[in-house]
Amino acid sequence: MIALISRWRGGGKAEARSESYYTAGQFALIRARFMRSTTGVIAGGMLALLLLMGLFAPFFSPNAPGIEGANPDYRRGAPQSIRFCDANGCSLRPFTYRYTREAPAFDLSSLAGGDLSALDAITSGDSLNASSQNRFVEQTDQRRYLQFFVSGWEYSLLKVEWLGIDIVSDRHLFGVDEGQVHLFGTDEDGKDVFSRTLHAIWVTISIALVALAVKLFASLLVGGISGYCGGRVDAVLMAITEAVRVIPPIPVYLACAVALSQLDLTPVQRYFAIAVVIGALDFAALGRRLRTHILTERNQDYVLAARLSGASSSRIIWRHLVPSFSSYIIVDTLINFPYVILAETGLSFLGLGLTEPVNSLGVLLQKAQDPDIQQNMVWQFAPVGVFVLLIMAFVFVGDALRDAADPYSERKR
Amino acid sequence: MQAFLTNTWLLWLLSGAAAILWWRGRSSQLFRYIFNRYLLALGTLLLVSGIVFSLMEVLPGDCAEKMIAYKNTQGEVITQAQIDAERARMGLDQPLPVRWASWVTDLTLKGDLGFSCAKRQSVNMALGDRFWMSLGFCIAGLLFAYLIAVPFGILSAWSLNKPWLDRKSHHTPLRRLRNSIGLVIAKLVDLQLRLISYLGLALPNFLLALSIILLYVFAGEPSPTGLFSDQWRGQPWFADSGFQWGKLNDFLGHIWLPILVIGWAATALQLQTVRALVVDESNKLYVEAARARGIDGFRLWSRYPVHHSISPLFNSVGFDFQRIFNDLPIVAVVIGLTDAAALLIEALAMTNDQELAAGILFLVALVVIGMNFITDVILAVVDPRVRNSVMHAGGH
Secondary structure: OHHHHHHHHHOOOOOOOOHHHHHOOHHHHHHHHHHOOHHHHHHHHHHHHHHHHHHOHHHHOOOOOOHHHOOOOOOOOOOOOOEEEEOOEEEEEEEEEEEEEOOOOOOHHHHOOOOHHHHHHHHHOHHHOHHHHOOEEEEEEEEEEEEEEEEEEEEEEEEEHHHOEEEEEEEEEEEEOOOOOOOOOEOOOOOEHHHHHHHHHHHHHHHHHHHHHHHHHHHHHHHHHHHHHOHHHHHHHHHHHHHHHHOOHHHHHHHHHHHHHHOOOOHHHHHHHHHHHHHHOOOHHHHHHHHHHHHHHOOOHHHHHHHHOOOOHHHHHHHHHOHHHHHHHHHHHHHHHHHHHHHHHHHHHOOOOOOOOOOOHHHHHHHHHOHHHHHHOHHHHHHHHHHHHHHHHHHHHHHHHHHHHOOOOOOOO | OHHHHHHHHHHHHHHHHHHHHHHHHOOOHHHHHHHHHHHHHHHHHHHHHHHHHHHHHHOOOOHHHHHHHHHHHOOOOOOHHHHHHHHHHHOOOOOHHHHHHHHHHHHHHHOOOOEEOOOOEEHHHHHOOHHHHHHHHHHHHHHHHHHHHHHHHHHHHHHOOOOOOOOOOOOOHHHHHHHHHHHHHHHHHHHHHHHHHHHHHHOOHHHHHHHHHHHHHHHOOOOOOOOOOHHHHOOOOEEOOEEOHHHHHHHHHHHHHHHHHHHHHHHHHHHHHHHHHHHHHHOOHHHHHHHHOOOOHHHHHHHOHHHHHHHHHHHOHHHHHHHHHHHHHHHHHHHOOOOHHHHHHHHHHHOOOHHHHHHHHHHHHHHHHHHHHHHHHHHHHHOHHHHHHHHHHHHO
16 A cells, blocks of 8 residues: 555656665565565455454354354344344444344145145245245344354464464454354354355465475475586476476365265365375476476576585485575466466365365355256345455455566566 | 388378488488487477376276166166176276276377277267367467467566656657656556456356356347357358358357456466566666667567567467466356367266377377477577577587
């Protein structure tokens, strides 16, 4: 935001190149250039907001995401709108309405005569299906006021098992006087869609983090060994990389996911296994770039100097060659975030990724193919909006960062 | 003799091509380069077949179990000894390298991709022309992506680092106004297009396809799923009254959906690539030198940075195809296509049909490697920079 304001004030004039500009390190330069990209800054802010909400999801969400937080009296309920004003006047404190469940309209008295066709009429009519059984009416004269920083269900803010740290809190950003509030409505079990979405963000991000860490490790291994050793090792490794690169990855993930589903894994193990599969098979592109970089860098004087000082091969690779490439690696990792998230979503859509008790965006998006939800519970599409926002934020930040990390992008206009 | 030839035709074709290239390569650097590329492509294919074949080992079950399971449904009681006998008959008791070697031998001799147990027919038969259909979809989607990404990627690169307003003091006020309007329009178009194309990336393909189908459902019209509507499905292309234009019309009314969906998602990546390539080139010194010689505006951009970023873009066609095919299976499932991509999903996720899945994956890799080979050769012929480096490398 500050960057935006200073842009307008500066009015496009070339800023004075002070001493600090010439002595700034690479990362300071990248940051300065990044701050000058309007879309990048906006997308970065959006991304930070989403990540924050995902990281502190229990604090921001009024209801527990699992079945324990489900509202049995408000199944398949529509989103409850938050209002400041209505026919009875305005209030500074936002409120929602109380609701009552409409009694399903069918008449059992017609069955009294033992008439079977009356029974047929009831069972084939739509008065017995789930969505007409759960019809809610807002009581527009009964307000429920929103309360802030309320105490509700308990969650652990910070949990480090091996240190025995477990900070428990029960404060939430908002709640209502009585009952529960459902900003995005509820699903067929009465679970709050808003809370589930917030919790899903972090699960999805963390699966991408694990996958990208594995990918980085695999690429560094392949690229580092191949580039540093050269010769026959390089030829063999690059031939394998080339062969892996031409096979489309999603079918390969699918095959691995099918194989995983044969094993008896707990949800957490399965989650890590999928992240590792997605990451480990994606080393080809980054590995090749690393290898090319190391091939050109390894004949530089500083590598020779390090070798003459008696540094070992692995030390030269990890302490000298790889750091010289770190900005590229970081940018590449960020650019790949959306693709990893999409891969996870695709697997979940086919029912081979994460599955129901786990809350990932892919699992929530999977519901979109259910005709019942398409027709009767459109509000369950809300996670799609969050998902699109997240991916777009990542792509725009990645674009801006790529431009910023390019040392030649500083040009005269 | 006849039988011998039909059983080994592919081998003769492959070695014939190699022989011609080698013969021409004795006197020509270019053909020697092509010969090397050809051998490299064949080697990569061999590796790919190994990877694909061993990957399919992770799928549960094997052919014998499937065959026995089928017989089981027919009311026969099967013992373990019978399963083992069946396995021995099919050669499934052999170690993996032996089975792989026999698969590759069949493939290189007569282009035979093996036998699909779930379909109970040979893979070539099961695929039929479905693979060509998938290929067609992918190429159409690729064209769609290129048509949008190339011009607008260049525009995006051009407008990067440009101010919103022209404040150059040596321009007349009128010219400044005109330039400013042009800049604002260009930047807005760039931003809009990036938003739209990234939206195609951010909305997962299956959601996009689902929502388009849903729109049709809500509008009360028949949704364009599958390839043909019921009316035309059974009709032949050529009836007694000549070519069936109605069928073609119906076909075109259905295939735009998969092409749009996979093309849109691919556009975002293409746009990013084109933009990055052109930005890279435009920062090089030769562009600066051209500018110093007084060339500017459209002539400068079209002749220098854009011209030079065509060949890396062209070079990546093979991998772009791979990326598009990657998206096709899930879209095919949603839209209800019956092409090779849908078969691939079916083989992997439902019937665990190792042979069919391996065959399709191998064919896709074959197309990618073939495209890479062709683009390499074309670039070596057309692009003087590549040609120079080829000749240079060959000389030593």
